[in-house]
Every structure is written in structure tokens, then in C-alpha cells.
Amino acid sequence: MPTSEADTFIARVSGIQYGMLDTLLGYALRRTQLRMYEDFIASLAPWGITPPRFSAMVFVSLNPGLKLTQLAKIMGIARSGAVILVDALEALGYMVREPAPEDRRAFSLRLTDKGAQDLVAITAAVQAHDARVSGTLNKAEQAKLKRLLGKLSDATWPPPPKTGPV
Amino acid sequence: MPTSEADTFIARVSGIQYGMLDTLLGYALRRTQLRMYEDFIASLAPWGITPPRFSAMVFVSLNPGLKLTQLAKIMGIARSGAVILVDALEALGYMVREPAPEDRRAFSLRLTDKGAQDLVAITAAVQAHDARVSGTLNKAEQAKLKRLLGKLSDATWPPPPKTGPV
DNA sequence: TATTGTTATACTCTATAACTATA
DNA sequence: TATAGTTATAGAGTATAACAATA
Numbered sequence: 001m002p003t004s005e006a007d008t009f010i011a012r013v014s015g016i017q018y019g020m021l022d023t024l025l026g027y028a029l030r031r032t033q034l035r036m037y038e039d040f041i042a043s044l045a046p047w048g049i050t051p052p053r054f055s056a057m058v059f060v061s062l063n064p065g066l067k068l069t070q071l072a073k074i075m076g077i078a079r080s081g082a083v084i085l086v087d088a089l090e091a092l093g094y095m096v097r098e099p100a101p102e103d104r105r106a107f108s109l110r111l112t113d114k115g116a117q118d119l120v121a122i123t124a125a126v127q128a129h130d131a132r133v134s135g136t137l138n139k140a141e142q143a144k145l146k147r148l149l150g151k152l153s154d155a156t157w158p159p160p161p162k163t164g165p166v
Numbered sequence: 167m168p169t170s171e172a173d174t175f176i177a178r179v180s181g182i183q184y185g186m187l188d189t190l191l192g193y194a195l196r197r198t199q200l201r202m203y204e205d206f207i208a209s210l211a212p213w214g215i216t217p218p219r220f221s222a223m224v225f226v227s228l229n230p231g232l233k234l235t236q237l238a239k240i241m242g243i244a245r246s247g248a249v250i251l252v253d254a255l256e257a258l259g260y261m262v263r264e265p266a267p268e269d270r271r272a273f274s275l276r277l278t279d280k281g282a283q284d285l286v287a288i289t290a291a292v293q294a295h296d297a298r299v300s301g302t303l304n305k306a307e308q309a310k311l312k313r314l315l316g317k318l319s320d321a322t323w324p325p326p327p328k329t330g331p332v
Numbered sequence: 333t334a335t336t337g338t339t340a341t342a343c344t345c346t347a348t349a350a351c352t353a354t355a
Numbered sequence: 356t357a358t359a360g361t362t363a364t365a366g367a368g369t370a371t372a373a374c375a376a377t378a
Contacts, residue, residue, distance in 0.1 A: 010242035012320065017228035020289065021221060024296045025308065026202050028315040030217060033199040034242070035319055036192050039326060046330025051196060052368085055187060062183035068337060076176035076200075078370060083338060097337095105336040105377045121331065123186065129326065130190045136321035141314055142191065148303060148311040149194040153201055154178065155302035160205060160295065164212025165287065218345090235359060244347060249361060263360095271354045271359040335378070343370075348363105355358070 010034060036133055043129035047122050048092055052077075054126055056085050057111065057119055060095060065108040067100065094118065176200060202299055209295035213288050214258055218243075220292055222251050223277065223285055226261060231274040233266065260284065 010031050012018075021027045040051055049057075052075065059074055060066050066074075072082035086109065089095035094115035097107035111119065134142045176197050178184075187193045206217055215223075218241065225240055226232050232240075238248035252275065255261035260281035263273035277285065300308045 010240075013236075013240045016225065016240055019224050019228045020293070021224055024292070025300050025312055025315075026206060026217070026292075026296050027221070028312050028319065029195070029199045029202055032315045032319040033195045036195055039323065040192060043326040050367090051192070055193070058185050058187055059182065062185045069335080070179075074176075074179045074182055077368090079337070080339080080371085081369060084368085100336095103336080103378075107337075118331065125329070126190070126192075127186070130192050132324050132326075133318070134191050136318050136323065137314060141317075144310065145314040145318070146191055146194050148307055148314075149191075149198045151307075152299070152302050152311070153194065153198040157201075157205065157302065158298050160209040160298075163291070165284065216344095233359075234361095243345090245360070246348085246362080247346065250345085266359095269355075269359075271352095273360075333378100336376085337374105338376105339372100339374080341371085341373105343368105345367085345369100347366080350364105351360105351362075353359085353361105355356100 039133055040126070040129055044122065044125055047118065047125070049122055052085060053089060054122065056089060057094060057115065057122070060109045061111055061116065061119055064110050065100075067103075067106045067108065068097075069106075071109065089115070205299055206292070206295055210288065210291055213284065213291070215288055218251060219255060220288065222255060223260060223281065223288070226275045227277055227282065227285055230276050231266075233272045233274065234263075235272075237275065255281070 037051060044050070044054070055075060056071060059071060063070075068082045068086060069079055071086070072079045075082070075085075077085070086095060086097065090097070093112060095109060096112055098110060100106040100108045137145065203217060210216070210220070221241060222237060225237060234248045234252060235245055237252070238245045241248070241251075243251070252261060252263065256263070259278060261275060262278055264276060266272040266274045303311065
């Protein structure tokens with residue numbers, strides 16, 4: 001959420017030269033994502049839900065019995081990060097660790113009843129947020145944008161060259 | 167850059183249900199931006215340049231005499247963040263604070279000779295990174311994607327509703 | 333030996349608030 | 356009084372590394 005001194009939203013400032021920044025896909029992506037992330041936080045503040053927490057709830061909801069290590073892998077974070085994430089969702093009363101029957105080292109994750117119930121409203125709020133922001137574009141544009149982002153993020157990219165300063 | 171245990175890149179895991187996450191613009195944006203940010207860091211590692219540092223160098227280069235407070239506003243960060251950013255660029259020998267003639271409280275920022283020189287190579291590396299990643303899409307798709315992102319991020323969004331848990 | 337979850341620790345990036353010197 | 360830059364401090368979020376229990 002915007003705060004007193006610093007707006008996380010990178011508003012365009014008139015009279016300032018942006019130069020080649022305006023030609024970069026990465027800069028456009030960064031501006032958009034930063035602003036949308038901020039709107040997500042503001043929209044979900046009543047539930048204490050952040051984007052990673054929401055993703056974790058959805059994954060556990062649709063893939064019950066998920067282990068911490070699997071969740072970490074799916075979300076692209078370290079296991080220690082998954083521990084903290086699950087701790088937070090447990091503290092919110094949304095998730096629990098249960099002993100895994102087949103592996104006494106591991107825990108199976110599942111949503112609590114409260115978690116499953118609240119996830120309905122949370123999901124609706126997330127969808128409303130996403131639709132409200134997307135509403136700036138028409139339906140065809142929204143579909144096009146999602147398709148292009150999906151194509152870009154799922155593609156194999158050539159590795160960065162090993163070059164550097166002379 | 168990918169590390170031993172945790173890939174920051176959120177790779178899609180087969181056999182996992184993603185549910186409505188795959189319908190969200192925000193999720194697609196997050197996945198793409200995270201991966202591209204990581205590629206930027208890897209590509210610019212030889213110079214110690216991160217996306218915010220690059221932006222700051224470009225802004226100061228094109229808008230010489232910029233004050234710290236202005237830089238903070240342009241970049242959407244707090245003044246204390248701008249201090250740290252400029253400190254880092256000063257430590258790299260790329261930027262200096264100069265007394266502002268018209269206001270003895272303020273500093274004018276400018277690039278050092280080294281900063282201006284290296285910015286040429288750095289800019290080329292950034293453009294190469296951006297083009298390499300964008301190369302997954304054809305030229306028309308790249309243009310379309312940038313246009314849609316620009317339209318989305320520059321638009322005025324309706325504010326989040328004040329609703330919450332019952 | 334390898335893996336699971338955990339803890340300890342640290343680093344980055346961001347923020348707020350209080351301070352100082354000017355305006 | 357208000358503003359520019361600074362400093363102190365803290366809170367997310369991320370990481371690595373080492374550990375105990377179990378495979």
C-alpha cells in the first residue's frame with residue numbers, strides 16, 4: 001500500500017528523461033508487476049494474505065498432502081523459506097502440518113476448515129483484484145497479454161554470455 | 167542467479183495442479199518478472215549492477231544535477247533508500263554528490279567519467295539481456311507485449327474496495 | 333549416505349522516524 | 356515551519372549451512 005513518504009508505485013514523472021528505459025521489456029515488466037503487487041497487498045490486507053501465501057494456500061488446497069520440500073520446489077524458494085511460509089499460515093489458522101503416514105521425517109500439509117472456508121472469499125478477492133486491474137484492457141487485450149507472458153516465462157532462454165568489463 | 171538448493175525461477179512442476187493461479191494476470195506477471203530479474207542480475211553481475219542501480223545511473227545520466235529527493239520520487243522509493251542507492255553507486259566509482267549551487271542543503275548528482283564510460287558497456291549488456299530474453303517472442307509479439315504493459319501500468323486503476331472477512 | 337524439516341545466521345531491499353543543517 | 360539529506364532501526368523476504376531424525 002502507498003505509504004506517507006514513498007509510493008512503491010513508480011509513477012511517471014513529467015519533465016524527466018527516461019531514455020532507453022522506456023524501450024526495455026524488463027523495465028515495463030518491473031513497473032507493472034511492482035504496482036500490481038502493491039494493489040494485491042492492499043486488496044488482501046484484511047486477510048493478511050500476500051501473493052506467496054495465496055499461492056501456497058492454493059497449492060495445498062489442490063494438492064493435499066503436499067510436503068514442505070515439494071511446496072518449496074513448486075514455489076521456487078528454499079526449504080527454509082517454506083518453513084517460514086507455512087509457519088505464517090499456521091499462525092493465521094489456515095494450514096496445518098500432519099505426520100506423513102509413509103515417511104516419518106516428513107509432514108503432509110493441508111488446509112484447516114477455516115483455511116478452506118476463508119480461501120473461498122480470499123480467492124474471490126484475488127480474482128476481483130486481478131479483474132479490476134486488468135479492466136484497464138479490453139478482453140482481447142487481457143487474453144493477448146496473458147498469452148504472451150505465458151509464452152515468455154515458459155520458454156527456454158539462451159544463457160547469459162560470460163562477458164564483462166574489459 | 168539460480169543457486170544450489172533454491173531456483174528463484176518458478177519452474178512449472180508437472181503433476182501439480184495450479185488451478186486458478188494460471189488464470190491470473192498477476193501470477194503470470196510475477197513469474198515472468200521474477201525470472202527476468204534473475205537473468206538481469208546474472209547478466210550484469212560483472213559490473214555489480216542491479217535493476218535499480220541501472221535505472222538510477224540512466225536517470226542521473228540523462229537528467230544531470232538531479233537531487234536525491236527527486237531521484238527517490240522518480241524511482242518510487244523512500245529518501246533513505248535513495249541514500250543507500252547513491253552510496254552504493256559512489257562506492258562503485260560511478261556516481262558523485264556535488265554541492266548544489268542554489269541550495270546548500272542539497273546535492274546534485276552526476277556520473278563520474280568512469281560511470282559515464284562504463285554506462286555505455288552496461289547499457290549494451292542490459293540491451294543484450296533484454297533482447298536475448300525477448301527473443302523468445304517475434305518482433306510483433308514483443309511490440310505488442312510492451313504496448314500492453316505500458317497501457318496497463320500507466321492507466322489509472324479503480325481503488326481496492328474496503329471489504330474484508332465477515 | 334541421502335533426505336526432511338528445522339534452526340541459526342546473514343544479506344538485500346524496503347520502510348518509518350528522528351536528527352541536522354539549511355531554507 | 357518546511358525541506359534535503361542522513362542515520363538508526365526494523366521488518367519482509369530471501370539465501371546458505373549445519374543439525375537431528377529418519378530413509
